[in-house]
Amino acid sequence: MISEINKYLDKLISYYMIDKDSASLFCLDDEIYTNKKEISPEAYYLFEKLNVNSLLITRPDPVVWAIIGELAALYPQVISPRDSESLTFIHDIPVIDVFDKDLVVHALGCRKGCIVKDTGIITTGTVSLEQAFISFSSICFATFVKYFSDFINGLYEYGGIPHPRPDQIEAFLNISPLITPPAGDNPLSKDVPLDEEEIITSMGEAGFSIVGNRLVDSFFGNISYIKGGNIYISQTGASLDELSGPPCQIDCVSLDESSTNDLTSSSELGAHIKIYEYTSDTAILHGHPKFSVIMSMYGPALGFGDTRLVGDIPVVYGEVGAGKHGLIHTLPPAMEESHAAIVYGHGVFCSGKGAFYDAFSRLQSIEVMCYNKYKELVEARLKVNSE
Amino acid sequence: MKDFCLRGLFIDITHKKVRIETLPSDVSRKYLGGRGIGVYLLSKAPTASPLDINAPLVFSTGALTGSKIPASGRMMVSAFSPLTNTISSCSVGGNLAIQMKRAAIDFIHIVGKAKKETIIKICDHDVIFDEIPSLGDMSLGDMFSRFSGFKGSIAAVGRAAIHGCLFASIMVDKSFAAGRGGLGLVMASKGLRAIMIRGSKRPIIHDRGKETKARKDIIRLFDASPAIMGRSGIKRYGTPALVDLIASRRMMPTANFQKTYFNEYKAFSASNIIRSLAVKHHGCYACPIGCKQIGPHHTQIPEYETLSHFGALNENASLASIIQANSICNDAGLDTITAGATISCLAEIRGERYQGKDFVDKVVAMASGKGEGELLQLGSARLAEELKVPEASMSVKSLEMPAYDPRGAYGMALAYCTSTRGACHLRAYPISHEILRKPVAIDRFSFSGKARIIKIAEDLNAVIDSIGACKFAFFGASLEEYANAFSAVTALDYNTDDLLRLGDAIYTLERYINTKRGFTSKDDLLPERFFIQPGTSGPGIEIPPIDRVMFEDTLQRYYKIRGCTPDSILRQDRLKELGIV
The missing domain is CATH 3.40.225.10 (Class II aldolase/adducin N-terminal domain)
Known part of the structure; x- marks a missing residue:
């Protein structure tokens, strides 16, 4: 189980998905395994109250975290993404202000993951840590897409989304320069595979x-x-x-x-x-x-x-x-x-x-x-x- | 909000007495319906002998049946198994569940024994005991034809049960079986040949808007699931779609589990069936999948398990004989998994092979209970004991293994042993993640984490069986969506975790009852073969024997997680925590 933890920790770090020091990954069989030196009381509590076998608690990379902060200010209880993958698999994302263990238990009892504003994103799995990893990644994607699509649709008054307020525009102007533009290089070979x-x-x-x-x-x-x-x-x-x-x-x-x-x-x-x-x-x-x-x-x-x-x-x-x-x-x-x-x-x-x-x-x-x-x-x- | 209290019929068939039995709200909320209510009612007589006059037989529906929620037409039949002596319950489809709902019945709780063979007819409020001249050896096909004018649903037992077969099934609406563990014999022991039910009321749905939303969420996930709606999914091919996949994974039990690959499996593959036969689909009430298949002349196309056990397990490549033998089983009311495994066990002991007509002849004998059939009706464990070769029975707690070799999926190996009804693939259904990659793929050749994975999967499947849902739905959707559906239908605000905790309590109660019936860790064992004999390896796939130390270590981990002592006895604190004692 430690190898599973290391595999997903490595992915989170090497693909710049997380704020490095904040990642806590846990797997539970008959005992808890983690990447941390100690198992936090919160993790014990969540495993005690939830019938799950894996848990991921981490802050996403700073840009996504800033985006989540903006969305959570607008939607203080639940963020409802509109992209297709989220509609199909994630549905919506509960938001909690501060880490209250019972509120977190309730949120994770209803959905695959939740956002806790003073902690990060918390996700679970009932079969493997991969589920928690996928849900984390999906929440990052869903919130990113929602933020930028809502902003542009709000500017152009599509879909009933309100025009961004000046403070929202200011936040956007602070966040958007931090986005890494898509790369243009193509590392693949032109050779046709033969067998x-x-x-x-x-x-x-x-x-x-x-x-x-x-x-x-x-x-x-x-x-x-x-x-x-x-x-x-x-x-x-x-x-x-x-x-x-x-x-x-x-x-x-x-x-x-x-x-x-x-x-x-x-x-x-x-x-x-x-x-x-x-x-x-x-x-x-x-x-x-x-x-x-x-x-x-x-x-x-x-x-x-x-x-x-x-x-x-x-x-x-x-x-x-x-x-x-x-x-x-x-x-x-x-x-x-x-x-x-x-x-x-x-x-x-x-x-x-x-x-x-x-x-x-x-x-x-x-x-x-x-x-x-x-x-x-x-x-x-x-x-x-x-x- | 109206309180959630399950309402059933208590039928004392000895005295032909019927009363309404309403379960208290706390019991109804805790055990949900279906399998949960079955185990609750059985827990009132935990040590009853399976065929005792007072041993209960319970038919119970789940809350979702009658709603618009997809794949919600299942129900459970529960009793103590005459084959295994464990608690047993079988999920069954067809229209029985919806007819019970329309008659405003959540469960039927039957005790006693009729003096003459009896059919119980339930039409809304009316319950009629119809004593009939013995139907004797009448085939179930003929019996269903005889009652074809009845506009409801029928559950009946056939001649296998009448002749005392320990693995007799209960057939519902001709095509659907409560197959495993011999519950048909329990029904026959009560002098009950059939139950006919017809209801006319519209089931109550708490919140139609939320129900519609839940339905939409689930259908979207069905559409996104290759195993359900994909090009080779079960909507198109039924469960025979698994034949190619299980063979290619080198885990198709062959020659009584002496091998794990059958060279001629293509003879009964789904694509061969579709190409050679004109096949139509049907399914349970209001199911968008419709996984059942009917061939020419209304012949049932066998399920995957039957194809594999009548085929590979007996090294029989004759599709015609497999289909014919399946029809005989359905007509007589025989569990096909135990039937195929018992014949292959006999074949191994005698060093023979029963193929084509020889295989069919064995099934005919089994159904009649005459001649060699008397021995075959005992199931493989007793048959092998009788013939002084007990190690030839590929069973756990006397229930024969289905068509997934445990050497090819270690979660399955563990689940066969921890299952509360013997070697059953459905109690935890790890094939979902070990083979079909749902909800995620896991390493089938590893025991890492499997103890808790199987425990959670058992809890999950206890919930699925208790709310009226079909396990195939979970190749696409998850309990998250079904929890929302459950809340929409019942007004009980349960989330995923609440339901899993109830599933834990239901499963633990089953295990507790088995302990009271004398089962211990000594019964949670795989046959020796799987630890010493490799399977049939193939290109890129090694099938070694299971590592005994790893297996036993994982089993101990499971006991710890389930709340048991190392010898599998449930701890008192755990029983108290779950409200069982």
Whole structure:
């Protein structure tokens, strides 16, 4: 269990997700394991009162923490994100002013994580520490997206969001320069993988680069490669920086449906298959780059069947999976011409020929474009307002 | 708010007496319904012999049944098992749960023994005891056809129960089985051949708005789950979707668990079934998944467990014989897991293989209880004892293992031993995270953390079984969403953690009853084979024997976490804390 703690502590630190010294990770089997020298009374209490086996208490990186502070001032009891992943998995995030152990127990009894203003983000798991890690990462993503999308929509008076007050604008102007602009380098090879071993290596490298360039939330997205009658696709819930293993988290799925082994494949397998049909590309990457998600939510809310453009990239509505409002119906045709599309409030899908180089370049350039557009739109509006 | 008090029928079938039994609010709030109420009622006679005239048989629904909440049409049948002598309860689908709800009945609590074979008919407030001329060996298929004009739901036992089979099941609406542990024999021992229920009232929902929101949240998660709604999910293929996956993980029990891989598994894979047979889907009341499959001429397509045990466990690659044998089991009311495992046990002892027609013949004998069937009706543990080869029974507490080899998933190995009804995959259902990666994937070949993981999973599944939900729903949704649904339907403001604590109390009470019935840590044991014999390794997958020291260490950790002494006896302070004593 210590190795599990070290693995997630290492991820939190190496990807700059936390305020380093604040991270407390705990696993409970018949005794408590932690990265700390001592087990705090709070941790004892939470484990005593909650039927969970893992606990993460930490402050996110200072920028996200500042954003959470702003949101918590606006929504003192609960923050309700509107992005698709949060609607599906996180629902909403309870907010507590000061660490009151019983209030925290109640909040964590209702939701996967909560924000405690004098402490940080607290998340739990009932199966493994990975759940607590995912919920932490999702809360960081959800609050980031909500803050920036609410701000721009408020400026342009979309979605009934009130125009930011002067103090909110001031806070925004303090926070936004701290954001690291998306990177533009592409470390991937253009060499086409020739056999299964090379495909898995190539997918592992692509996944690692997506995470390394912070083009994904919670380390999840999905990746696939088509060769012959098979699609190689990341498994459901696979962390993109661990795809090639061990254990390998890539399924080889036969297109002739002679096997049901894809029971463990990404929930977007059906969409990937249709994208290949529409584009005749060979590689697909799906990530959750923040400003692409934020810009997809700029403007009136979209519903099933609605589309719009950000730059020349289509934005479509679609829920996760293959339900009647699923992105499987809307995304593949939207990618036929552009080889890329943003799913409203969710993330970016890109395809390319050959290896993952082209698809990765598209993913990056879309995020850079969205980041720049966001800045332009906000600056333009603030300028108008100040005049 | 109206208080939450579960309302049932107490039926003394000896004297044909019926009274309304309303459980106090504190009991109803604590035990929720379904499995919880079953164990509560059984705890009133904790040491009763399974077939004793006063031993209870309980049918109980969960609070969610009758609501718009997806996958909420399950209910429980509870009794002491004549096969294992443990407490036992089985989740069963079909329409029985919704008909009970419409008749404003949360549970039916039956004791006694009828003088003549009896059918109980419940139509809203009316309860009729219909003494019938013995139906003898009438098949369940014929019995359901005979009552096809009845517009409600029927639970019935077949000739296996009448002939004393220790693993006779109760069949509901022809296709759904309360399969494990021989609860059909308990029902038959009461002279009760069938219960027919029809209700006409609309179940009460506390907050329709919240119910709609909860439904939407859950459906969204179903849609996002590959195991439920994916290209090869159970909506499309039913549980046979697991055949390829379990085989590829090298954990498909083969040749009575002597191997873990069957070369010819493709013969009964889901894709082969769909290609070779015209299959239609159906399911429990108001379920959006509809995991049951019907083939030509209304033939039931077997579930994964049956395909695997009638196939790989007996090295039988004849799909036709598997389907035929499954139909015989359904018609006679036989638990297919125990049936397949008992035949494979006999095959190992005799050094024979029963395939195709030979396998079907064994099932026919088992159903009739005649000739060799007399031995087969005992289940594998007693059969192996009789034949002086007890180690050939692949069971825990005399309940045969289902179709997941414990050498391929160590959480499953532990769960088989800690399960309160014997080797059962559903009490903790670790296949969800060890194989299907839900809610997250964990290392199936490690014992690290598994003691608490299994304990929490047992508590969770006790809740699922007590609120009327289906376990498959949790391949997508979590208790967080179902807790909201429960609150919307009942007005009880329980969150996830509140429910898990109640699940803990329900599970602990089951364990406490088993202790009173004489079960100790000596009964929480895997068959020796799994510690000394490797499984069938394959490309990139090693299946070694289970490390005994690691296993026993994890079991001790489990006892500590569950609140037991090292020899598995529940501590008094723990029992007090949970309000059990």
